[in-house]
Amino acid sequence: MAMCTILRCASVSLTSSLPRLSNRNALTPARLLARTCYKRALSTTTRFCAALKFTDKHEWVRVDSGVATVGISNFAQEALGDVVYCGLPEVGTKLAQSDEFGALESVKAASELYSPLTGEVTDVNDALADNPGLVNKSCYKDGWLIKMTVSIPEELDGLMNEAAYERYIKSIED
Amino acid sequence: MILRLLNRACVLSGSVRLKSTLSTFFDEMGKSGIILKSATTGIFENLALEDWIHDHVDLQNRSMLLLWRNSPAVVIGRHQNPWQECNLPLMRRLGIPLARRRSGGGTVFHDFGNINMTFFTSKKKYDRHRNLKVITSALKALRPDLEVAATDRFDILLNSHYKISGTAAKLGRTSAYHHCTLLCSVDRSVLSSVLKSNTSEVIKSNATPSVPSPVRNLLDVDPTLDSDTIMNAIASQYSNEFGFDGPVITVDPTHEALMPGIHKMAQDLQMWEWIYGRTPKFSVCSSLVVDDVTVKLDMDIKNGAVEQCAMEIPEDWLPSEMVNEFTSALNGSKYCPNEAAVLVAAFTRTVSVTADVAEKIHRLCAGVVSVM
Numbered sequence: 001m002a003m004c005t006i007l008r009c010a011s012v013s014l015t016s017s018l019p020r021l022s023n024r025n026a027l028t029p030a031r032l033l034a035r036t037c038y039k040r041a042l043s044t045t046t047r048f049c050a051a052l053k054f055t056d057k058h059e060w061v062r063v064d065s066g067v068a069t070v071g072i073s074n075f076a077q078e079a080l081g082d083v084v085y086c087g088l089p090e091v092g093t094k095l096a097q098s099d100e101f102g103a104l105e106s107v108k109a110a111s112e113l114y115s116p117l118t119g120e121v122t123d124v125n126d127a128l129a130d131n132p133g134l135v136n137k138s139c140y141k142d143g144w145l146i147k148m149t150v151s152i153p154e155e156l157d158g159l160m161n162e163a164a165y166e167r168y169i170k171s172i173e174d
Numbered sequence: 175m176i177l178r179l180l181n182r183a184c185v186l187s188g189s190v191r192l193k194s195t196l197s198t199f200f201d202e203m204g205k206s207g208i209i210l211k212s213a214t215t216g217i218f219e220n221l222a223l224e225d226w227i228h229d230h231v232d233l234q235n236r237s238m239l240l241l242w243r244n245s246p247a248v249v250i251g252r253h254q255n256p257w258q259e260c261n262l263p264l265m266r267r268l269g270i271p272l273a274r275r276r277s278g279g280g281t282v283f284h285d286f287g288n289i290n291m292t293f294f295t296s297k298k299k300y301d302r303h304r305n306l307k308v309i310t311s312a313l314k315a316l317r318p319d320l321e322v323a324a325t326d327r328f329d330i331l332l333n334s335h336y337k338i339s340g341t342a343a344k345l346g347r348t349s350a351y352h353h354c355t356l357l358c359s360v361d362r363s364v365l366s367s368v369l370k371s372n373t374s375e376v377i378k379s380n381a382t383p384s385v386p387s388p389v390r391n392l393l394d395v396d397p398t399l400d401s402d403t404i405m406n407a408i409a410s411q412y413s414n415e416f417g418f419d420g421p422v423i424t425v426d427p428t429h430e431a432l433m434p435g436i437h438k439m440a441q442d443l444q445m446w447e448w449i450y451g452r453t454p455k456f457s458v459c460s461s462l463v464v465d466d467v468t469v470k471l472d473m474d475i476k477n478g479a480v481e482q483c484a485m486e487i488p489e490d491w492l493p494s495e496m497v498n499e500f501t502s503a504l505n506g507s508k509y510c511p512n513e514a515a516v517l518v519a520a521f522t523r524t525v526s527v528t529a530d531v532a533e534k535i536h537r538l539c540a541g542v543v544s545v546m
Contacts, residue, residue, distance in 0.1 A: 057347065085253040085278075085382045085454070090477075103252060103278075105382060107327075109300075109343035109350065110252050110278035129380055129455070 053159035207418025222440035223427035255381035279342030280384030287359035312411035336390035379456035451478035
């Protein structure tokens with residue numbers, strides 16, 4: 001959770017350093033961020049480029065130099081229980097947004113994973129083969145699932161930022 | 175035409191109006207709980223029926239129970255290794271098919287003496303303990319002296335010791351299903367022999383393992399308990415527990431018009447790429463004895479295909495170039511006895527070898543195939 005706070009601070013400082021835009025092109029800070037990561041290389045991108053975006057299926061996406069890293073949220077890993085196996089796709093698999101790309105097996109059930117974006121899988125977290133528990137222990141860092149290209153950057157705009165996701169979780173818990 | 179199909183395919187209560195699919199029929203029925211029974215006993219058709227219902231029926235405000243039985247089959251969990259879990263050569267000899275389901279969990283043996291129950295709900299209403307309570311309550315209502323109880327692992331034990339039911343589940347986008355078995359009068363000798371792998375010691379894998387347990391049939395403790403009686407009791411208890419009413423509807427999962435796409439789902443479940451190809455990466459390390467010679471075999475299998483194959487064979491028995499040709503022939507092939515035999519036979523035809531060497535290669539192949 002501390003990591004999320006750091007990312008939030010980074011995103012705020014990034015937006016303040018960007019040039020002002022006319023009202024016609026008024027963009028939300030999140031949108032500015034998403035576009036910036038593809039169109040320009042900022043010096044601040046070396047550590048934290050983009051904030052986490054979330055899907056309503058409790059997956060998170062973080063984009064860094066055009067490559068999206070995907071994982072499941074803390075809410076999801078808590079709900080799943082101990083993960084005993086990660087069924088992930090092959091590198092090179094092409095995914096459309098919402099395509100099922102694998103499953104996490106826990107004592108709870110086999111839970112399907114849905115792609116947050118359209119793109120191609122470039123990397124799969126091999127550490128999970130011998131240590132599937134990383135998904136529970138470090139869901140935002142070492143427990144990442146796949147990396148993929150971002151074919152349709154606009155899809156990121158449709159995802160929730162951290163604050164919106166937190167509100168979403170509260171609404172479903174009630 | 176669909177009306178005729180409906181009449182033939184489904185035993186329905188009340189008036190039958192023209193419906194386009196089973197899904198819209200349920201919507202129009204307006205019931206919040208439905209009990210279904212499958213009309214077929216094919217494992218792939220029934221697994222496809224589960225998937226179809228999960229994908230197409232609106233389960234947000236409706237729950238369903240599906241009762242089904244199969245002719246003999248072995249069913250492995252989504253992330254399991256069949257070579258580790260069951261005796262594939264024995265199953266081939268007995269004509270018992272292997273299926274891989276989409277839910278997690280371990281390996282089970284089905285035959286007509288086993289009842290399968292699938293509880294479909296929204297993700298919010300997913301509650302395995304409540305479902306298992308339906309089963310234990312139903313059994314106790316039939317025979318109050320029966321000692322049956324669910325465990326933390328979602329097994330049901332008879333007399334606190336014998337497993338009579340195992341559970342697996344799948345969580346999808348918005349809905350979930352929990353399915354479980356119930357041993358009524360299963361052939362236990364077939365069960366124990368097919369669920370014992372002949373090659374587990376030579377396999378190194380991180381696939382999800384089964385937890386073997388001693389089992390018993392309900393029939394063993396009470397010969398008057400037959401599958402039909404038990405199924406009716408469970409259907410009745412399900413209605414009581416969840417406050418539903420309505421008859422049990424029989425559905426034929428082979429009727430494409432009622433369930434568009436179901437035929438392809440059943441076909442997909444029978445593909446080699448799904449059943450064997452989805453096995454997590456594993457390695458085989460075995461010492462074979464061929465013609466009194468010890469052959470060390472090392473293979474890496476990925477997606478059910480031989481990714482890498484190496485053999486250590488005494489040079490005086492078979493020259494190393496022959497060994498290299500043999501291992502090259504297997505590289506990239508399906509980890510499957512038929513495929514291996516065909517490839518090796520083809521390679522011995524293309525390479526000029528003496529009859530003696532050809533015989534040795536043939537016997538070596540038989541040895542390698544014995545671990546497949």
